[in-house]
Amino acid sequence: MPKEKKxxxxxxxxxxxxxxxxxxxxxGIGVVALGVFSFxxxxxxxxxxRQFDGxxxxxxxxxxxxxxxxxxxxxxxxxxxxxxxxxVHDVVSVDxxxxxxxxxxxxxxxxxxxxxxAKNRIDLPAENAERHNTVYGLTxxxxxxxxxxxxxxxxxxxxxxxxxxxxxxxxxxxxxxPNNRKEVRARGxxxxxxxxxxxxxxxxxxxxxxxxxxxxxxxxKDGTLLVTFPQDVPDKLFAFLINYSQYPKGFEPKxxxxxxxxxxxxxxxxxxxxxxxxxxxxxxxxxxxxxxxYDVVYVQVGEETFAHSFAFLNKWKKxxxxxxxxxxxxxxx
Numbered sequence: 002m003p004k005e006k007k008x009x010x011x012x013x014x015x016x017x018x019x020x021x022x023x024x025x026x027x028x029g030i031g032v033v034a035l036g037v038f039s040f041x042x043x044x045x046x047x048x049x050x051r052q053f054d055g056x057x058x059x060x061x062x063x064x065x066x067x068x069x070x071x072x073x074x075x076x077x078x079x080x081x082x083x084x085x086x087x088x089v090h091d092v093v094s095v096d097x098x099x100x101x102x103x104x105x106x107x108x109x110x111x112x113x114x115x116x117x118x119a120k121n122r123i124d125l126p127a128e129n130a131e132r133h134n135t136v137y138g139l140t141x142x143x144x145x146x147x148x149x150x151x152x153x154x155x156x157x158x159x160x161x162x163x164x165x166x167x168x169x170x171x172x173x174x175x176x177x178x179p180n181n182r183k184e185v186r187a188r189g190x191x192x193x194x195x196x197x198x199x200x201x202x203x204x205x206x207x208x209x210x211x212x213x214x215x216x217x218x219x220x221x222k223d224g225t226l227l228v229t230f231p232q233d234v235p236d237k238l239f240a241f242l243i244n245y246s247q248y249p250k251g252f253e254p255k256x257x258x259x260x261x262x263x264x265x266x267x268x269x270x271x272x273x274x275x276x277x278x279x280x281x282x283x284x285x286x287x288x289x290x291x292x293x294x295y296d297v298v299y300v301q302v303g304e305e306t307f308a309h310s311f312a313f314l315n316k317w318k319k320x321x322x323x324x325x326x327x328x329x330x331x332x333x334x
Contacts, residue, residue, distance in 0.1 A: 022160035029153030036146030043139035057112040064107045082111045084118040177233035185228040189259035192218045198249045236270035240298045243286045262287045275317035289324035
């Protein structure tokens with residue numbers, strides 16, 4: 002169950018208190034990605050090391066030049082060696098300690114792969130050891146990052162599902178519009194159920210709402226609930242209300258039995274980042290079919306549909322497939 006993004010703006014807070022569950026999950030995913038990237042680098046270096054630990058040809062080349070390139074911390078050495086009638090030139094960065102002992106024209110041990118003569122390495126023990134240590138370091142770092150990130154994601158996901166959020170007063174600068182055109186249509190909930198859902202939603206967002214949500218709940222002949230808001234609902238929370246009404250805490254409806262759709266005129270106050278051309282137009286908010294994320298609401302505006310992900314940069318991303326849930330057209334009729 003998603004929560005609105007909060008900014009604590011304070012010092013001395015724990016990681017869990019400083020960042021919302023959604024923010025922590027995004028951070029965790031980023032740490033895991035960094036770990037995967039480090040692991041790929043380590044795997045590539047390991048593969049390359051294995052190549053040079055296998056059958057190679059060793060020759061003696063010579064140092065052509067020694068220089069510092071730009072702001073690099075490691076100096077570089079240019080060298081050459083011959084493979085039959087072919088002369089191979091290469092430039093690599095080397096450890097500072099090794100660099101201090103090299104001289105122009107000095108013989109330099111080189112090893113290269115028989116099938117790829119241009120693929121070579123300086124054959125010095127310190128250089129070889131440094132390459133192996135780099136693999137070990139990257140592998141260890143990647144494992145730490147992936148484990149740490151996975152733990153952050155797991156606990157953040159648990160907090161999302163449990164409804165945990167940062168409890169700090171957040172001013173939405175909300176000015177109620179008595180002429181608002183917001184409405185929610187729901188199937189699968191009774192009037193009593195939906196009234197309780199609104200009460201629970203108010204408790205979850207008590208750091209944003211200063212009063213209860215006043216709603217008129219009308220049950221139509223086909224069982225559809227039509228919910229309107231005489232005292233309005235903050236624009237910034239409307240998408241969250243649709244999501245919460247679909248996945249309320251403490252309710253266990255049968256799979257596929259709930260359908261919640263909301264209508265509202267989009268203003269600049271709505272949550273997320275979206276194109277200003279949508280302001281002033283009516284949007285239809287709903288949970289896409291076959292939802293596995295539980296933190297996304299789709300918004301249909303005219304012929305366009307946008308995925309409003311609460312987790313991924315909080316953007317409205319245009320999608321080609323609207324993923325309309327079963328009964329979508331009927332409930333709006």
